[in-house]
Amino acid sequence: AQSVTQLGSHVSVSEGALVLLRCNYSSSVPPYLFWYVQYPNQGLQLLLKYTSAATLVKGINGFEAEFKKSETSFHLTKPSAHMSDAAEYFCAVILKVTDKLIFGTGTRLQVFP
């Protein structure tokens, strides 16, 4: 069963525009949620994580995400895109009963000048 779903394998925005990357999870118990970024030919870098504290989580590079239990979502946003934000973004979930970090399929963000 799919634990995390990322809507949109590719997202394109103009520099300075709002970035919105969507992530939904499937679990009756709120899990721990993560966003990772992967630049070309590099490993995964943690952007931010939700671990049952504040529902609005601020991360590095100006990104933030809001945990919404009613919508089972954890969408990633950034008010103003930079060219350097172009990368692959992965949403991931840890279901407390399984103790596994499960990744979504990823969203490739392109930023145009």
Next chain:
Amino acid sequence: EAGVAQSPRYKIIEKRQSVAFWCNPISGHATLYWYQQILGQGPKLLIQFQNNGVVDDSQLPKDRFSAERLKGVDSTLKIQPAKLEDSAVYLCASSPHQASSGNTIYFGEGSWLTVV
């Protein structure tokens, strides 16, 4: 603080040959993971160690893949014999304790395998 170290970064082998990847986790991290990331897909967990014991290897193709973590520190992932579909990035990761504690999992830069 040093990150997760992996080697080699890149490897090209012919099908049916063998290959081994090495990982050195962040010092003091009890949990170590190996993920496989096929181009265009999200990483998939292959095996998870807690110290030197295996916690989960349900998705490890045991007929050709093996992994060990002797002494609870470094780990080696081996593929023998390799198939074309094993072409992927192999990511090693570590965390201080088990994932269900909400700990951050830190990733290395990956070992890129091409099987021809």
